[in-house]
Amino acid sequence: MTQLSNRISTRKLGNSGLEVSSIGLGCMGMSFSYGPPKDTKEMISLLHAAVERGVTFFDTAEVYGPFSNEELLGEALAPFRDQVVIATKFGFDLVEGFDPRKGSPGLNSRPEHIKAAVEGSLKRLKVDVIDLLYQHRVDPAVPIEDVAGAVKELIAAGKVKHFGLSEAGAQTIRRAHAVQPVAALQSEYSLWTRKPEDEVIPTLEELGIGFVPYSPLGKGFLTGKMDGSTTFDSSDFRSMLPRFTPEALKANQVLIDLLTTIAEDKQATPAQIALAWLLAQKPWIVPIPGTTKLNRLEENLGADSIVLSADDLRGIDRAAAAITVQGTRYPERLEKMTGL
Numbered sequence: 148m149t150q151l152s153n154r155i156s157t158r159k160l161g162n163s164g165l166e167v168s169s170i171g172l173g174c175m176g177m178s179f180s181y182g183p184p185k186d187t188k189e190m191i192s193l194l195h196a197a198v199e200r201g202v203t204f205f206d207t208a209e210v211y212g213p214f215s216n217e218e219l220l221g222e223a224l225a226p227f228r229d230q231v232v233i234a235t236k237f238g239f240d241l242v243e244g245f246d247p248r249k250g251s252p253g254l255n256s257r258p259e260h261i262k263a264a265v266e267g268s269l270k271r272l273k274v275d276v277i278d279l280l281y282q283h284r285v286d287p288a289v290p291i292e293d294v295a296g297a298v299k300e301l302i303a304a305g306k307v308k309h310f311g312l313s314e315a316g317a318q319t320i321r322r323a324h325a326v327q328p329v330a331a332l333q334s335e336y337s338l339w340t341r342k343p344e345d346e347v348i349p350t351l352e353e354l355g356i357g358f359v360p361y362s363p364l365g366k367g368f369l370t371g372k373m374d375g376s377t378t379f380d381s382s383d384f385r386s387m388l389p390r391f392t393p394e395a396l397k398a399n400q401v402l403i404d405l406l407t408t409i410a411e412d413k414q415a416t417p418a419q420i421a422l423a424w425l426l427a428q429k430p431w432i433v434p435i436p437g438t439t440k441l442n443r444l445e446e447n448l449g450a451d452s453i454v455l456s457a458d459d460l461r462g463i464d465r466a467a468a469a470i471t472v473q474g475t476r477y478p479e480r481l482e483k484m485t486g487l
């Protein structure tokens with residue numbers, strides 16, 4: 148396995164001036180989505196270990212928990228406040244006491260709701276200013292100009308430094324950017340989710356906006372640690388995803404075969420190749436793999452030292468183009484909230 152060489156390199160997210168480690172840490176799974184919340188002390192140690200290894204980009208959202216993931220980062224990262232960039236997200240209709248077991252929240256990006264959400268995030272993160280604030284999903288009920296306008300006011304008030312969007316379509320990105328420059332888009336992108344290549348990535352390149360691929364390891368699948376016999380209990384979000392049925396997991400092993408072949412050649416792991424492939428696409432791409440384990444954090448950061456040549460990339464593209472991924476990434480209800 149390719150080892151982490153001391154501290155990892157940094158990248159700039161487009162023209163925003165925001166500089167972060169070339170690989171960030173997705174923190175969602177520490178509190179939300181992938182089974183019960185993990186032990187707080189262990190997660191604090193993991194977050195500290197990430198900082199020690201040069202990670203300066205941490206991803207959370209008010210909906211992760213809800214609220215507890217921001218609190219975890221607030222506590223863990225307080226001693227390193229000046230060294231790290233914390234990104235969070237608003238956009239769901241959450242109130243204190245919201246119970247995710249009783250259903251998923253609706254969208255709410257009304258300007259007054261954004262401002263209230265930011266006050267809550269500032270408190271939980273224990274910061275005076277949010278480094279990067281994303282709209283989590285585009286709210287069809289609120290013109291994006293109003294959302295960008297609200298964030299512009301928060302930036303003018305010194306409560307937010309940079310504006311981001313998540314899973315927004317190209318036209319929305321343009322309209323938002325015209326009101327308040329967008330520093331980064333965060334959307335799903337990986338070897339098995341390549342839709343952003345059609346329209347979104349060219350738009351980001353044209354406008355000088357950074358790209359933060361989420362689920363860069365395909366929610367764990369692209370690491371090669373799952374197969375047709377892997378099961379997820381009902382507290383794991385993957386139990387409701389079409390790509391994680393036993394049939395889809397089995398059919399999609401062909402992608403793992405591809406990653407394993409390249410990994411063997413590079414003395415790396417499939418997870419490292421999946422991340423190195425993303426890093427090789429554009430110098431302004433910063434993936435945020437999520438993990439709750441130190442050995443996997445180190446493995447993932449090792450991707451920073453893997454160089455894929457133009458030939459390697461052509462080979463991967465050719466082989467990937469011959470594979471049809473089985474199962475959609477989200478059920479229809481959730482897919483409908485993306486690309487707007």
Ligand SMILES: NC(=O)c1ccc[n+]([C@@H]2O[C@H](COP(=O)([O-])OP(=O)(O)OC[C@H]3O[C@@H](n4cnc5c(N)ncnc54)[C@H](OP(=O)(O)O)[C@@H]3O)[C@@H](O)[C@H]2O)c1
Binds near residue numbers: 313314367446
């Ligand atoms: N904007 C959005 O709508 C959105 C949506 C989803 C996620 N996100 C953000 O993106 C981050 C990353 O996405 P994600 O967590 O969905 O997916 P991911 O990073 O593709 O995969 C995470 C999963 O892979 C496992 N894993 C990580 N490294 C591994 C390795 N080296 N070997 C084997 N397994 C490994 C993790 O399990 P262990 O913990 O057991 O290692 C976890 O189950 C999230 O934490 C969140 O901050 C944003």
